[in-house]
Amino acid sequence: MNAKIRSKKIQQIVVTAEQMRNIEERIFSAGIPVAALMEKVAGKINHRLQTLFSEKSITSADKIGILVGPGHNGGDGLVVARELYFLGYNIVIYSPISKPKELTESHAKYAISLGINFSSNIKELYDCDILIDGLFGFGLEREITGKIANAINIINNLNKFVISIDLPSGIHTDTGEILGTAIRANITLCLGLWKQAFLQDTGLDYIGRAELIDFDIPRADINAVIGEYPILNRITQDTAINSLPLPRPANHHKYKNGYLLIIAGSKQYTGAAILAGLGARASGVGMLSIAVPNSIKPLLSLQLPESLIIGCPETENGAILELPEDIDLNRYQTIVCGPGLTIEAEAIVERILTANCAIILDADALNILAKLNPVLALSSRKFPTIITPHFGEFKRLFPELIALEKNQIILAKQAAELTGAIIVLKGARTCVATPNQVWINPDSTPALGRGGSGDVLTGLLGGLLPPVILAEKPVELIVNTAVWWHSQAGILAATERTELGVDAYTLTQYLIPALTQFLKTIN
Numbered sequence: 001m002n003a004k005i006r007s008k009k010i011q012q013i014v015v016t017a018e019q020m021r022n023i024e025e026r027i028f029s030a031g032i033p034v035a036a037l038m039e040k041v042a043g044k045i046n047h048r049l050q051t052l053f054s055e056k057s058i059t060s061a062d063k064i065g066i067l068v069g070p071g072h073n074g075g076d077g078l079v080v081a082r083e084l085y086f087l088g089y090n091i092v093i094y095s096p097i098s099k100p101k102e103l104t105e106s107h108a109k110y111a112i113s114l115g116i117n118f119s120s121n122i123k124e125l126y127d128c129d130i131l132i133d134g135l136f137g138f139g140l141e142r143e144i145t146g147k148i149a150n151a152i153n154i155i156n157n158l159n160k161f162v163i164s165i166d167l168p169s170g171i172h173t174d175t176g177e178i179l180g181t182a183i184r185a186n187i188t189l190c191l192g193l194w195k196q197a198f199l200q201d202t203g204l205d206y207i208g209r210a211e212l213i214d215f216d217i218p219r220a221d222i223n224a225v226i227g228e229y230p231i232l233n234r235i236t237q238d239t240a241i242n243s244l245p246l247p248r249p250a251n252h253h254k255y256k257n258g259y260l261l262i263i264a265g266s267k268q269y270t271g272a273a274i275l276a277g278l279g280a281r282a283s284g285v286g287m288l289s290i291a292v293p294n295s296i297k298p299l300l301s302l303q304l305p306e307s308l309i310i311g312c313p314e315t316e317n318g319a320i321l322e323l324p325e326d327i328d329l330n331r332y333q334t335i336v337c338g339p340g341l342t343i344e345a346e347a348i349v350e351r352i353l354t355a356n357c358a359i360i361l362d363a364d365a366l367n368i369l370a371k372l373n374p375v376l377a378l379s380s381r382k383f384p385t386i387i388t389p390h391f392g393e394f395k396r397l398f399p400e401l402i403a404l405e406k407n408q409i410i411l412a413k414q415a416a417e418l419t420g421a422i423i424v425l426k427g428a429r430t431c432v433a434t435p436n437q438v439w440i441n442p443d444s445t446p447a448l449g450r451g452g453s454g455d456v457l458t459g460l461l462g463g464l465l466p467p468v469i470l471a472e473k474p475v476e477l478i479v480n481t482a483v484w485w486h487s488q489a490g491i492l493a494a495t496e497r498t499e500l501g502v503d504a505y506t507l508t509q510y511l512i513p514a515l516t517q518f519l520k521t522i523n
């Protein structure tokens with residue numbers, strides 16, 4: 001496989017510690033010596049470090065501290081230390097551990113024989129300009145305690161720039177949980193294949209910027225362990241863009257480009273309906289209708305002149321009471337229901353649950369759903385159903401799952417299995433679960449943690465669905481596309497306007513520029 005295609009495909013794969021161990025065993029028993037692989041991997045790490053050092057203006061005059069643990073993560077650290085030493089860097093190896101694995105011990109012995117400064121005194125790190133963390137990788141199995149935990153806490157307090165090898169030491173490979181304490185890295189160089197920890201919200205503050213160092217694990221060995229169609233996948237730029245309804249068929253008129261109905265808004269939350277509408281606008285959907293309470297209809301017409309605004313009878317508090325009698329729900333390929341509805345709109349949600357088309361339930365529709373029987377209501381549906389809860393809403397919908405499981409990836413998958421719906425569990429690393437597969441969005445920005453940003457996603461997703469449904473294609477992949485596109489718009493907006501400058505309206509204005517930026521790189 002050519003290197004470019006391999007590097008794109010490898011980005012999609014995610015493994016657990018156990019899967020990584022099984023893959024590793026296969027390649028070792030196929031014949032590569034453990035020590036040879038360690039040399040190869042450390043060579044690749046060093047290659048990357050050269051660029052990172054020059055970005056940080058680290059020169060041979062600077063002091064580099066290498067943290068070394070007992071296992072092969074420590075072995076990687078020692079090989080890196082040795083090669084940096086040969087390149088003329090001022091190195092200190094710090095190891096708080098007395099009983100290393102054989103190969104690690106052998107590298108330590110050689111480093112000492114070369115005269116590299118080797119110490120178990122943490123004070124040696126105080127005047128370092130940069131630290132490289134090889135304490136623990138995917139072999140960490142239990143809480144870090146005692147002397148090592150103390151050392152990690154001291155290191156974190158030094159506030160040095162830290163590059164972690166494979167994982168920040170102390171992070172659980174599968175859940176991202178902090179096992180006692182953990183190194184707070186600025187950059188983590190994940191080795192070989194992405195581990196689950198990189199895709200969970202839990203450990204993100206410790207991982208810093210994450211990069212994958214591919215070391216040519218044969219695809220056959222990966223497939224033998226994770227299967228040809230693995231359950232867990234990372235959403236990549238390629239998977240996202242390939243699912244877009246582009247190019248549009250030359251002979252399509254507006255109805256052939258899909259018809260979306262958004263039911264949203266109340267007197268209290270007018271903006272939610274506008275933001276969902278603006279999200280849908282960027283999707284290119286052929287026709288958009290937005291049902292809102294009568295009293296806010298003029299506001300919507302002003303903001304979205306291309307849309308058909310349907311005024312609905314409303315409650316005393318200005319929530320939608322019911323849909324107009326003459327509305328024909330069979331006209332739409334997709335109905336979005338929820339943003340800004342308030343929990344008074346119960347009758348609407350009950351009606352939409354029985355609609356004979358794809359539906360997306362968000363925000364207040366989920367709060368209303370939580371008061372019904374969510375599993376029964378969703379599993380009775382015969383058309384595609386997508387729900388987009390954040391973790392708080394998820395907890396209200398599926399308290400019985402939360403009681404038994406902590407891993408958010410597993411939770412989302414269990415909810416999908418129970419209900420048959422596609423679950424978009426929103427967070428720093430949003431995951432999209434179907435009963436058979438889970439896709440995780442690996443890149444996002446904290447700039448998106450603001451009111452209204454979810455409404456934009458729901459509208460965008462709503463608008464992307466109808467053409468897919470008309471083309472009779474499966475809907476899962478376009479859900480990934482919406483999630484990816486939404487966060488790329490946030491990333492672009494944050495780059496240009498800082499993380500503070502990405503309000504939800506601004507976000508809607510970055511959807512098309514974000515896409516244009518990627519399409520330019522492909523064409």
Ligand SMILES: NC(=O)C1=CN([C@@H]2O[C@H](COP(=O)(O)OP(=O)(O)OC[C@H]3O[C@@H](n4cnc5c(N)ncnc54)[C@H](O)[C@@H]3O)[C@@H](O)[C@H]2O)[C@@H](O)CC1
Nearest residue numbers: 024038070071072073136137138139140141142143144166
């Ligand atoms: N997977 C692969 O194919 C490769 C893995 N390599 C490296 O090998 C690493 C995995 O190596 P290991 O399996 O040796 O695991 P680690 O180096 O992550 O650590 C395991 C060691 O730490 C000890 N340990 C575990 N939890 C502890 C705790 N809480 N307190 C104190 N000691 C604890 C274990 O007894 C064992 O000695 C990877 O992270 C990576 O850095 C690379 O060298 C080459 C390729």
Ligand SMILES: [K+]
Nearest residue numbers: 133136167169
């Ligand atoms: K590490």
